[in-house]
Amino acid sequence: MVSDTKNKKLIYKEKRRKEIAENALDLILSKGLSNFTMDEVAKETGVSKGTLYLYFDSKDSLIITAFGILVERLKNYIGKLIPKETSKEEKAKAIIKLYSKIIKEFPSDDLLRLFEILINSIHNKKRIKELVELFHEYYSQLFELWSEFVPNKTIAIILQAMIDGIGIYKSVGVDFEEGELCPSLEFIIGKIIS
Amino acid sequence: MVSDTKNKKLIYKEKRRKEIAENALDLILSKGLSNFTMDEVAKETGVSKGTLYLYFDSKDSLIITAFGILVERLKNYIGKLIPKETSKEEKAKAIIKLYSKIIKEFPSDDLLRLFEILINSIHNKKRIKELVELFHEYYSQLFELWSEFVPNKTIAIILQAMIDGIGIYKSVGVDFEEGELCPSLEFIIGKIIS
Amino acid sequence: MVSDTKNKKLIYKEKRRKEIAENALDLILSKGLSNFTMDEVAKETGVSKGTLYLYFDSKDSLIITAFGILVERLKNYIGKLIPKETSKEEKAKAIIKLYSKIIKEFPSDDLLRLFEILINSIHNKKRIKELVELFHEYYSQLFELWSEFVPNKTIAIILQAMIDGIGIYKSVGVDFEEGELCPSLEFIIGKIIS
Amino acid sequence: MVSDTKNKKLIYKEKRRKEIAENALDLILSKGLSNFTMDEVAKETGVSKGTLYLYFDSKDSLIITAFGILVERLKNYIGKLIPKETSKEEKAKAIIKLYSKIIKEFPSDDLLRLFEILINSIHNKKRIKELVELFHEYYSQLFELWSEFVPNKTIAIILQAMIDGIGIYKSVGVDFEEGELCPSLEFIIGKIIS
DNA sequence: AATGAATGAGCGTTCATTCAT
DNA sequence: GATGAATGAACGCTCATTCAT
Structure with missing residues (x-):
């Protein structure tokens, strides 16, 4: 009792x-x-x-917990969009579609803030350590997505870095030709996973 | 006098x-x-x-000027590395080498802080406007590098976003297989500019 | 509870x-x-x-509140002295006596500071607006005092301005013949309300 | 030489x-x-x-000198307006007209600032001493104006205090019935110098 | 467990005054 | 005589953190 x-x-x-x-x-x-x-x-x-x-305990620890929730949110968001197709070809198409969608919805403040928190914490040893652990949960899920189509994990990570890089670029005011972004992305991904 | x-x-x-x-x-x-x-x-x-x-005039204007110096530094750094080759084939090789070098030298705090300043200034309308103008000076130089090898400017930007994305990833602690990074990058760039 | x-x-x-x-x-x-x-x-x-x-919220709002207290003080001070007489003649005498007393007690820093705060706030739009509202509370009470004896409100205001003017004059060092001040005041008021 | x-x-x-x-x-x-x-x-x-x-020597002494110039300006302004009439009756009318003019032109920042400087200097012993000396030059001229029509100097001072009081009242936002002000002033002055 | 009043170190900014040139 | 760069003390205000209740 x-x-x-x-x-x-x-x-x-x-x-x-x-x-x-x-x-x-x-x-x-x-x-x-x-x-x-x-x-x-x-x-x-x-x-x-x-x-x-x-x-x-402190504002710091509150930030870390908040960051964890953000990571969770992003994981769920991606999780729902991950293609369940079985044929490799269809899956490839689905991935391209998925990322086009993500990119279209940028600038997603969520993703940008995730990096803001990370980048701003680099001089705070204790904080960055905990954040990076949480961040791993988020990106490892994404890397798996690519794994089937690329020769190694590093390439998967690079592709994901590209997506995040685009998000950050958009957020900070790099001017993309709006109509060209998705086709270009498809072009690149197509080349690589071909 | x-x-x-x-x-x-x-x-x-x-x-x-x-x-x-x-x-x-x-x-x-x-x-x-x-x-x-x-x-x-x-x-x-x-x-x-x-x-x-x-x-x-203010802390803000000091930040903007400091940012300008940072941009200049990065421009010079890149400027020196830009391949002067004339044959397209040799130039392609040089670019791959250039980016391998850049990536190898990461985590360069310089690049990371450039994005930190940008990202942190998003809620400061006046400041972000001036920063983005300076930032343009930096990346437009880079985009030109790619232009010869890709169908349009957007793809050039995306490739640059990828490079910066990798830099940020490295800085925030994503664990790349150290030996695999450069070859993987070469593989991707090779695919695209082929 | x-x-x-x-x-x-x-x-x-x-x-x-x-x-x-x-x-x-x-x-x-x-x-x-x-x-x-x-x-x-x-x-x-x-x-x-x-x-x-x-x-x-700010120094400004503290000043405004302090000013309110000052106004309140002056109102109380005057309130206590206001004649309750019913016959017009006696009331006239009482008013003359009241003002003689007020003037005798000058330089009252209170009144002077009231004007200092007002005058110094003229370049502060927001503050002056609030101060003037409070100030009205103070002087409207005084104007009523005169209303019975003068043809219109403006004359009442002018007479009050005269009293305050004397106060300010005394405070800034204009040398009144000490013995002459009250009789002179009585002479003037007498002429007007006659 | x-x-x-x-x-x-x-x-x-x-x-x-x-x-x-x-x-x-x-x-x-x-x-x-x-x-x-x-x-x-x-x-x-x-x-x-x-x-x-x-x-x-200091900002203070600059303020004092500036104040002197202001006093000089006001003296000249008044000096020009002082009636040269010889008949007492005409002079009386001229005085009433003069003050109506002065009051109409209020809020004259000049006069208000004169008092602002005086009032603000009360806690600065050295400064106030010098200012008051200069101020005397200004008002003694005015008192003379009245002297012919009133029984003693004190009453002259009081009348001048009334005028300045009105100026200050106007400046700090006391709401005079615009049309009533001059006639009322004439009424009061008329009563006194009659 | 919860409060919220209180703290105090710190911030960006201003400005009368000084002094080497 | 004139400069203008430099000072430094002060100011209004903020905010993470503490602690008596």
């Missing part, structure tokens, strides 16, 4: 933690990593600022 | 401006955009904080 | 706000509007500077 | 001093006493900031 109560409490606490982190993430996504404050997180969650420190 | 003295002063002033901006850039590169302060720039340059404002 | 606690807190908070504003007012009165700093207000109140900003 | 050169220099220096002070005054009139800077004075005069300190 006692352990039941304890369990309930733990579950409640975990729920609360997540709620806070989600609000933090929303703020990070909308205002940028270095423009969001603990005050706002507290206000958004409807608790006092002190309460945040019952669930998180 | 008078104009000589004036000229000397202007040159001196310009030199001072650059000195400050370079110190600012160093600090940005070493501590990150959101961790560097005017106090530190002053200390590093050996002047008082007030002096900085004789040369720059 | 809950609402009781809440109430207590609100009252406490309001008390604190007032305490801060009163200290600010004291400083304004003693050092002048453009010489008082948030640091001093904090020190005087015995709190940290940051705390001030829990109670006031 | 030597003394001639010296003289010339002195004259030149005095001219320069005045030029600087006039620019300072213009800035004070347009931006307010606590909003003008030595930088702006230098820029406006076309000299370096350091040069200002060859002509003035």
Whole structure:
């Protein structure tokens, strides 16, 4: 019984933690990593600022948890889009379609903020270590996607880097010929997985 | 004579401006955009904080100037490596070699910080506008490199995005098989410009 | 009960706000509007500077609140002195006496500072708007005093302007024949309300 | 000869001093006493900031000199308007007209700034002493104007205080019935000098 | 467990004044 | 005599973190 109560409490606490982190993430996504404050997180969650420190040691650890949620979101987003086709040819087509879709929807603040958080944390040893671990969860899923079509994992990673590079380029104002982007992407991917 | 003295002063002033901006850039590169302060720039340059404002209107304009220097650095770095070969075939080989070199030297904090500054400035309308203009100077040079080998400019941009994407990936801790990276890159570029 | 606690807190908070504003007012009165700093207000109140900003959005809003207290003080001061006589003749005499008293007590820094704050805020659109609203509370009370004896409101205002003008003159060092001031005032008022 | 050169220099220096002070005054009139800077004075005069300190010991002494010029200006303005009529009756009418004119032209920033400078200097012992001396030059001229029509000097001062009070009231936003102001003023003055 | 008042170190910026040239 | 670069103390304001209740 006692352990039941304890369990309930733990579950409640975990729920609360997540709620806070989600609000933090929303703020990070909308205002940028270095423009969001603990005050706002507290206000958004409807608790006092002190309460945040019952669930998180520091702003840093809140950022890390928020980052984890972002990674989870992106994983789910991609997961749903991953082609289930069995024939290799159809799968190839589906992948091209998938990435065209992703790219079309850029600038996705989500992806950009993911890199913002990562890049901004490079001088924070402790933080970057934890973030990179979470980030791995996200990209390893993507690399697998390519694995069937390319000679080795490194090429898979490079292709994924290309996609993210395009996203960042779009976000920071590189001017793509809007109509040319998807066909060009298809052209490139086609060449490689052929 | 008078104009000589004036000229000397202007040159001196310009030199001072650059000195400050370079110190600012160093600090940005070493501590990150959101961790560097005017106090530190002053200390590093050996002047008082007030002096900085004789040369720059605001922290923002100092950041923009520092960014300009960074862009210039990257341009020079690339400029020196750009192949002068005339035969198309040799040029192709040279490009592959060039990018292998660039990638090998990553994680170059320079490139990463360039994107950090850009990404972090997205919520600052005035600043991002000026940064993007400077950024254009950098990447347009690169796009030209590819133009001979690809059907359109967009593909050139995508290839460059891929290179930058790899740089960012390396910087944030994606683990490339060190030995595989360059050959893989060559494989991809080869496929595309073939 | 809950609402009781809440109430207590609100009252406490309001008390604190007032305490801060009163200290600010004291400083304004003693050092002048453009010489008082948030640091001093904090020190005087015995709190940290940051705390001030829990109670006031800005220095401006603190000034406005302090000004409100000053207006209130002046209103109370005048309120107590306002004649309750019913016969018009007696009331006239009482008014003359009232103003003689006010003038005798000059230079009242209070009144002078009231105008200092107003005059110094003329280039601050937002602030002056709020100050003038508060100022109205003060002088409309005074104008009524005269209304019974003069043909129109404008004359009432002018008479009040005269009183304030004398106050300012005394404060800035115009040398009145001390013994002549009150009789002269009585002479003038007598002429007008006759 | 030597003394001639010296003289010339002195004259030149005095001219320069005045030029600087006039620019300072213009800035004070347009931006307010606590909003003008030595930088702006230098820029406006076309000299370096350091040069200002060859002509003035401090910002304070520049303010005092500028104040003197303002007083001079007001004296000239009034001087020109002072009635030269010989018959007492005509002179009375002329005075009423004169003050109607002055009041109509309010809010004259000039007069308001005169009081702003005075009021703001009350906590600056050295400065206020010098200002008051200059101020006397201005108002003593005005008091004489009334002297013929009133029983004593104090009443003359009070009437002048009334005029200045109206000016200040207008400047800080007291709402006069525009059409009523001059007739009311005439009514009051008429009553007193009758 | 939760609060929210309080802190205090730190930030970007301003400006009267000085002084080597 | 004139310069203008440099100073440095001060200012208003912010915010992650703490702690008594």
